[in-house]
Amino acid sequence: MKSRKISRYFGIVVLFSSTALMAQHTVIDTPPEVSPMPMKPEMTEIWEPEVKTVTPGKQQGEAPSDAIILFDGKNMGQWVSQRDNSKAAAWKIVNNDYMEVVPDAGGIQTKMQFGDCQLHMEWSAPDVVVDGGQWRGNSGVFFQNRYELQVLDSYNNRTYSNGQAGSIYKDHPPLVNAMKTPLEWNSYDVVYTAPRFKANGLIDAPARITVFHNGVLVQNNATINGLTLYSGLHNYPSSHGEDVISLQEHGCKTQFRNIWIRRL
Template identity: 50%
Template sequence: MVGLLLAAPTLGLAQSAQQREAAKTEVWKPVPAVVATPEHAAPSDATVLFDGKGLDAWESESGGKAPWSVADGVLTVLPGSKGIRTKKNFCDLQLHVEWRSPADTNGVSGQNRGNSGIFLQDRYELQVLDSHDNPTYANGQAASIYKQAIPAVNASRPPGVWQSYDVIWKAPRFSEGGGLRSPARITVLHNGVLVQDDTVLAGKTEYIGAPSYSAHGCAPIALQDHDSKVSFRNIWVRELPSR
């Protein structure tokens, strides 16, 4: 009995010593801000760019009112009207976009089927394309960084079915003299599947020729008119702290 009585205080002292050692590696501040994450809605700290109600956050790529159509909560490209871009400029960000290629493929294939694009900082294109059973050049299919980076897998759904991109974008950095300090980097999940894993970009998107950088600052997010009635919904962005 005496041995048991002595063991209990000894055990308590040992636990206190462990707790003091453990406390040395506990960090209590800064306390992370609380962000509400309602189901099927943007996080509470996000900037909603399109919620189905209007295009107040957007303008035509040539200036003036955004010309695309909005009906039943869906934004759809008006072919021939030119692209649209956000009125606000962005640098580092988290972006969520849902998109849908036309259900009727009209017998077209390759780059002519459900083609659009999401441009980060108005220069760097994340390809939007109907890539379900639709062969094309690999660095031009859905979820490619156009003409630069092939997606790890093809996670495309059939035409007419909603798809999603979740993007982490790290903007390029330039010196005061205009030289490149650090290149742009992008991570993309296509329909929840990782397809671009911290991919390093060689420069802005080019249709012809090699990509290259020229100094710039924060810039709009743009959606491309590529003569196809691609639709979009639930577009939101979270601005990230600069690295």
């Protein structure tokens, strides 16, 4: 009996010793924790490519150095007739300052085509208020010849909200009515992002637009839901690329000046 107890005791000791050695071995083989390298300020600095220098206009509304001047008050060489692109724009230049819509002459459009862009323009309805509603200084600026930002004298002139000044026509009303009096000029400063299309021609990302009317935000990166039609729901046509900027003739003597654009 005694020899069996000794044998059993010896076995327990050997087993305990083996387990302890294995545990010891495991601890020895485990690598110590490595602390991540601390970030240095220069590790998050971007140096290339160097940011291009653009000289801003000296006064509010003046074109920066990289802008394309579409109308400076002196000539309409950047524009053609929308009815016949081979003919000059039929609107009238007044006082070497602004161009005036000639009723029944048709709209005008740029010779150049654009997609993503920043646009500045100033506009006014005639000083004398003759009509109201949609007949009071009605025009519009169309991006890619399809998507209209409404031009209208909306000073004390109630009409449907998605058809007043600053609206994306029949799509989004402006956030506020920032219209000046008929004796003053208005300004639009626009950032426009053209729609993107899939390889099969279907819409992938709709057009978006931000508009400041007289320095007041009236469209905040708004989604344009398709062609801004007078009648019917707005949907996107098949795929298209860059296209002209056009100004609408709506039978009203609207006036425009200081128009410039930057490609984005």
